[in-house]
Amino acid sequence: MGNYKSRPTISCTDELKKKISESYALFRSKVIEDLRPKDSDWTEVQLAVTNSTDLQLLTKLLDDSNYLEKTDAGLTLLHIACISGAPCSQIEKLIKKGVNVNALTKNNFSALHLSTYRGDSEQVELLVTNGADVNQSGHSGVAALHITAMCGHHEITKILLESGAKIDNGDLVKFSSLHIACHFGHEKVVELLLSNGSDININGSVRDRPIHLASSKANLKIMQLLVEGTSQQKADVNVKDDEGHTPLHFCCKSGHLVTLHYLLDHDALPHEVNIYGDTPLHLACYNGKLEIAKQLVAQTGPASLCIENIFSETPLHSACTFGKNLELVKFLLEQPQVDINLQGKDGHTALHSACYHGHLRCVQFLLENRADMTCVAAVSDQSGDSEKREERLYCERTPRQTALMWAYERGYDDIVTLLKHYKRPSDESACGDYSQPGSLDGSYVAVPSPLGKLRSMTREKIDVLQLRATLSHQFHLQITDLEFQETIGSGSFGKVYKGKCKGRVVAIKRYRASSFGAKSDVDMFCREVAILAKLNSPYVINFVGACLDDPSQFAIVTHYVAGGSLFSLLHEQKRLIDIQSKLTIIFDVAKGMEYLHNMPLPIIHRDLNSHNILLEENGHAVVADFGESRFLRSNDEDNMTKQPGNLRWMAPEIFTQCTKYSVKADMFSFSLVVWELLAGELPFAHLKPAAAAAETAYHNTRPPIAVTFPKPIVALLHRGWHSNPDERPEFREIIPTLDACRHSEAVAMLSNAEAAIGGGAGISLSLPMVTTVRGCQDGMDDDGLGGEEGRDTPPLAGNVSALRNHWDMEASKNSSTGVSEEKRSYPQLDANGYVSDPLSTLRISMPSMLRSCPLHSSLPSCTSQAPSSTSSSDHQDPES
Incomplete structure (x- = not known):
């Protein structure tokens, strides 16, 4: 279907803006996480810091043995004082005692970052006076000045600038504080930054300036500040980013009339094109902005109406591609320069565009305005790869590229029916199912018969025929x-x-x-x-x-696998799984993946997650769902599909749009499944799938390791989810370790002890699960299990049918003893597979029954020791 099929649905600039929005949304969630800490396990002195009315208590408790205490989230006493609104005298006392004013939490926030976000100017001034680093980078490379630009605290902005904050420092995507203030629309902060010498034309990652961000917002005051500038510098209203977008492009895409008039009044060029050949009018039409289109045509003339972009589309084509604003299509058709049947360079018309995108009402509207169904689109000759050439040659032997054929190939049966049977008032009859190929009047066109559907023009239909011939x-x-x-x-x-x-x-x-x-x-x-x-x-x-x-x-x-998926077992049915069964499932999945990767023609699964691991009635697991899988013919292939599979378990090299990856991507997904099974909850359950994938890919974050994980499994996790695929092991390397673990005497003793302490069927011991974020050694004894109490992790029973009975008996027992379901601390999942209440994953219970249990430290290391340090960038704090 010509060049048209190549049109990107989102530009690089749009993609960057999306990443920025996601990054700052994630930033906010991390800040809020630190501002609302879980204080149930805090020490006496930590609780005393939060009591702003009893300063004598803090003075009495604070001594040389506890002034450096930190919470599990890495909050120092100074962090606690700042987030609890402690008086300045108390904060000053902590600093003089020796608490590090620049210490970072595990989410990478200093006390200054948190005070700035809270908007407490008094705290901020006190901290910078006592040595806080105003340029210290925190989460996502954000400094305090970025935070105040995001939140709009202009008084704090003034304090930071007076204290030496570097005004043009960039965050992770090279956005300065001026970029951020323009993006979030804070006029006073923008004015203050400009008056203090901020570079008005500073570049972001794709050479996008602050004026580009401001033009996509409806804030005239900020636009005026940038365009009128200062005596030293002014923003250029026609400056382009890496994709050739001017501020007018952004304005027309967003649909802000006031900004449009202001830019045009200040000599913005209305017919400039980006690298795709789009004028501002194209972008207005691609996004259905009727009023913008009217004003552009009225104020700048009709010159843009006939300009084609590199996809052979005029603004009318663009409006039909959007297809949801018939008033916009009608307005364009009313212009004398616009021809409803204008064919672009590749021959496709506005009707082709509407059919390709499935806009039924738009197709009907065009037909009623005498759009010609017989116009034929060409097949592009510009494609260089063999697949495109083969498709082109095949298309030359198939029915012509009419609008009906485009709808037919896209599977829009309602549009096909409309086109085949559409009857104009001047027509004597409409098209039937058996129209003659030679008929060329506008009322009908030749269509393949239903039996010929698999023989139509696309190569994928040929693949079905080949599969039918070669399948045993x-x-x-x-x-x-x-x-x-x-x-x-x-x-x-x-x-x-x-x-x-x-x-x-x-x-x-x-x-x-x-x-x-x-x-x-x-x-x-x-x-x-x-x-x-x-x-x-x-x-x-x-x-x-x-x-x-x-x-x-x-x-x-x-x-048919009767036990269902591992995801359903863990997160929907909330079954209890003992350590022996967990290791059996892990071993079975590893054996399945080893088999796939070592076939004569290796298979890469690409969608390994708990949804696609099915459990037999005997507790054994099988790997399923090969819809995203493919044969790996060469390790040097670079034409792999972008982002196949489920985002939550996706390897970083796949999420970052790499098209050259190997079977090592499956090892990353497998490692997250292992963690999920041992921890009993989704990886990054508090984040949506896309945000979870971004965390692993861009921030190198990994889920927190519990002290109760066996040491060999911890070592396997660190290697398996390494950011460098070459450092990850193959499945055949890890199988001996997994086999040794599941057959070890310690695991057998622990499984038997669970049943014994549980008192028989239906009662099991809950293993303690203390979530320690830095590595796996903190708090771990010599045998590979922790010695602290913590969160309940449901143990496993031996097979699936027994689990159901066990859960029912447990529920009955809990209801009779007054234990409510809410206290079981399982995350509540919504239909998309992530927790609807992010804090539910933080509500963890503290079982006291195991404090003296001798089995708590009885599981020895099976083959290898866990890493002794987490200083590597791949073993950093999982939430940093």
Whole structure:
């Protein structure tokens, strides 16, 4: 479909702005985490610091043995005093006692950062007077001046500048405090920064200036401050970023009329194009901004109406690509320079654009205004790779690239039906299902028959035919062979059912027919069937067959695994799992991944997470769901798909848009699954999946290690989630360690002791889980388990059916003894798989029953010792 298919849905600048927003949203969540600490396990002197009315108590308790105390979150007494609003005399006393004024919490915040965020100018002045570093970088490279620019505390801004704050220092994405103040719209801070010499034209990561950020906001005062500037410098209203966007581009994309008028009045160039060939009018139309389009045409003339970008699109094409604002399309069609049937350089019309994006009402509106359905788009000759060339050659032998064909290939059946049967008032009849290919009047066009759907122009349809020819006969199934029962899962592809196939209980993954309009869904189906047909291992899902005869009936049939997914077991059913069973699951998954990675043609899973690990009734695990998997033909491949799989378990090299990665990405995901299983909660449960992936990729954060994790597992985690894929082990290297762990005498003793202390079936010992954020050695005894009490981690029973009985009996016991469900401290998950209440992961109980338990330190190291230091950048504090 020509160059048009190559159009990016989001520009590099948009991507950067998104990362900035996510970064500062994450920054806020980390600050709030430190400002609302959990004080139930604080010492007496830490609690005394929070009591601002009883200064004598603090004086009495504070001595040389406790003035350097820190909480689990890394809060010093000075941090506690600042966040609790302690009087300045108390803060000064702590500083004079020797508390480090520049100490950072585990979230990388100093006392000055927290006081600045709170807006306490008196505290800030006291801290900088007593040696606080005003340029100290904290979380995301943010200094105190960035924080005050974000929050709009102009009085604190003045204090920091007078104390030597570097006004043009950049954060992690090279944004200065002026960038931040413009982005968040704080006029007084912008004015103060400019009057103190801030560089008005300073560059961000993609050469975006403060005026670019201000122009995307509806704040006229800030725009005036930048454009009118100072006697030394002024902002250029036509300055471009790396993608050629001017402030007017940003303004038109955001839809701010007041800013538009101001920029045009100050000589902004209305017909400038970015590197994609977009004028400001293009961006207004791509984003459905009707009033902006009207004002641009009225004030700058119609010159932009006929300009095509590099995707052969005029503003009318752009408005139909957006497709949701018919008033905008109508306005453009009313302009005398605009032709509804104008074909771009590649031949596609506005009707093609609306059909490609599935805008039914827009298609109907265009047809009613005499859009021509017979206009034909060309196939691009500019593609250099072999796949594109093959597609082009194939397209030349297929039906013409009409708007109907674009809708047909995208799977928009309602638009196809409309185009095939549309009847204009002047037409005698509409098109039928058996139109003649030679008919060229505007009322109808040739369409392949339903049987020809797989023989239409796209290469992915050829892949289905090849799969049908090469798949072994034993795996060919008919839809009539299947008996569908209840739904057990769903996704973007369709639904998964429990059912029967020739008397055998199976799981049936049924694809929606409409999903085969998209290339990615066809690729997923073909790859999954091709991969499953080659697998034969007790550690991966057993393939039964596939239905390939009719696209509307495509399905994949596998063995039914009765225990369900590990995710469901841990986070939805909240089953109790003992240490022996946890290690068995880990071992089984590792064996499955070893099998995949060491096949003659290695398979990279790319979506390994607790959703795709299924449990048999006997407690053993199998690896499943190969929809995102692919054969790895060479370690040097650089055409891997960007960001496949679930973000929460995604390896950093995949999340950062790398297209050259290896099987070591699976090891990273496996390590997070191991942590999830041992900890009993989601990795980064308080964050949304995208934010969790960003934490691991951009901040090198890893989940906190509990002191109760066996030392060999801790060592495995540190290697497995290393930021450098080359430093991660292969699965065949770690299997001996896992096997030794699960068969060790200590594990057997611990499992038996759990049952004994529990008093029989339905009662188990809860292992203590103390979340220590710095490494795994702090508080750990010589045998690999911690000696402190902490959070309850549900132990495991031996098999899935027993777990259900165990949980029911536990629930009954708790209700009879008055233990409420809320006290069990399990996170509440929403439909997206992350906790709806972030603080629920912090509400942890303190069991006292294990304080004297001799088994608490009885698990020896199986093969290796955990790392003795966490000074490496890959072993840093997980929340830093």
